[in-house]
Amino acid sequence: MASYLLIESRDPFDSNDVQFTTELATGLAQAGNTVTVLLVQNGVLPARAGAKADGLVALLNAGVTVLADDFSLVERGIAPARLRPGVTPAPIDVVLDHMAAGHKTLWH
Amino acid sequence: MSQKTLTFALMDPPYESANLTTAFRLLTAAAERGYNLNVFAYEGASALAFARQAAHPNPVHGKNLAEENHPTTREQVAALLACAEKNGGKVDWVNCGMCVDERGVNEFVPGTRRGSPADLHAFTEASDNILVIPTK
Amino acid sequence: MAKKTLNIVESAYRAVMEEQDDTILWVLAAMHSAGADHTVVLRANAVNYAVAGQAAPALAVGEWRQTQPPRMDRDLTDLMEKRSIPVFVIAEDLSDRGIASSELIPGVRLLPRAALPALCAEYAVVSHW
Numbered sequence: 001m002a003s004y005l006l007i008e009s010r011d012p013f014d015s016n017d018v019q020f021t022t023e024l025a026t027g028l029a030q031a032g033n034t035v036t037v038l039l040v041q042n043g044v045l046p047a048r049a050g051a052k053a054d055g056l057v058a059l060l061n062a063g064v065t066v067l068a069d070d071f072s073l074v075e076r077g078i079a080p081a082r083l084r085p086g087v088t089p090a091p092i093d094v095v096l097d098h099m100a101a102g103h104k105t106l107w108h
Numbered sequence: 109m110s111q112k113t114l115t116f117a118l119m120d121p122p123y124e125s126a127n128l129t130t131a132f133r134l135l136t137a138a139a140e141r142g143y144n145l146n147v148f149a150y151e152g153a154s155a156l157a158f159a160r161q162a163a164h165p166n167p168v169h170g171k172n173l174a175e176e177n178h179p180t181t182r183e184q185v186a187a188l189l190a191c192a193e194k195n196g197g198k199v200d201w202v203n204c205g206m207c208v209d210e211r212g213v214n215e216f217v218p219g220t221r222r223g224s225p226a227d228l229h230a231f232t233e234a235s236d237n238i239l240v241i242p243t244k
Numbered sequence: 245m246a247k248k249t250l251n252i253v254e255s256a257y258r259a260v261m262e263e264q265d266d267t268i269l270w271v272l273a274a275m276h277s278a279g280a281d282h283t284v285v286l287r288a289n290a291v292n293y294a295v296a297g298q299a300a301p302a303l304a305v306g307e308w309r310q311t312q313p314p315r316m317d318r319d320l321t322d323l324m325e326k327r328s329i330p331v332f333v334i335a336e337d338l339s340d341r342g343i344a345s346s347e348l349i350p351g352v353r354l355l356p357r358a359a360l361p362a363l364c365a366e367y368a369v370v371s372h373w
Contacts (some may be wrong), residue, residue: 013340014289041127042256042257042289048341052342075298077296077299077317092133093137095137096143102237103237107240123259123262126260132303136305166264167274168270168277169312176312179262179310183308184303184308186308187307188306190306191305191306
């Protein structure tokens with residue numbers, strides 16, 4: 001089984017196509033792969049506790065690790081304490097860790 | 109650990125997309141690790157290293173040229189090259205030749221070069237990993 | 245006398261780091277300086293511009309440092325206080341994003357989605373950005 005990093009720069013309020021990442025990530029996880037989704041840019045907007053975020057809930061329920069880019073959070077005034085449980089802030093270096101480890105890395 | 113080589117394909121034009129801010133953060137973090145970097149600047153991204161970009165003042169902010177200190181992507185490209193060199197890495201920054209011709213941006217920051225999709229293919233073959241950051 | 249213009253702004257955080265502001269709000273402010281009569285309605289992701297306490301980190305690339313990163317809450321405050329441009333935010337777009345009205349900067353006005361058509365009727369020009 002492989003490891004994947006999916007970088008989600010879009011948000012469900014602006015783009016129905018975030019469903020692509022949700023479906024791909026959950027499908028990969030259900031097939032036994034190790035999957036991480038990193039939310040960046042406006043992709044972090046559904047990560048606020050209380051936000052409408054069905055896709056994010058599906059990811060967490062599927063065992064996908066969900067990270068949120070710390071820079072994008074600060075830029076939008078979202079403190080770590082305001083995040084939905086299960087979403088963890090992460091530095092951009094996490095992308096390099098995955099790439100250096102040879103994990104398949106996709107940007108959406 | 110052996111020195112890693114990563115390839116990034118960029119597509120967004122300067123001053124229009126948050127993708128490039130994230131891209132420069134990624135490239136900088138990689139350069140600080142001493143990684144070798146290949147960048148294929150395609151479509152609008154071929155203007156990132158255009159040498160004649162100029163900063164401007166900002167009358168809405170009430171700031172003159174010096175106070176506004178407006179960023180230019182050509183400065184960021186040059187700083188990235190210097191950062192990589194300082195940390196023992198190399199950057200091969202390729203500006204898609206047909207893209208720069210279309211846009212009239214055929215004057216590059218020193219240290220970047222003109223190239224073609226064949227370079228992206230060669231980068232992909234020679235890299236430990238690749239990330240495409242597409243435009244939308 | 246300038247045409248009363250309602251500007252419904254959807255685009256958010258697209259080029260703010262590179263331009264050190266939002267290009268739509270910037271052009272509206274610049275047009276105001278030229279005599280335009282603007283009102284702003286923030287909808288969709290742009291409602292997040294009204295959240296107090298935003299502070300984008302300065303970008304750094306090697307030795308290069310950004311010194312004037314954007315402050316979107318400050319820019320909105322400037323629109324309202326320095327230029328007397330009214331700013332509304334769509335209430336439902338806030339709640340969809342888990343944003344409480346107590347988190348907003350002073351001066352912005354909540355507007356229910358259902359009230360937007362009536363607001364449009366008050367303006368000679370309505371633009372969506």
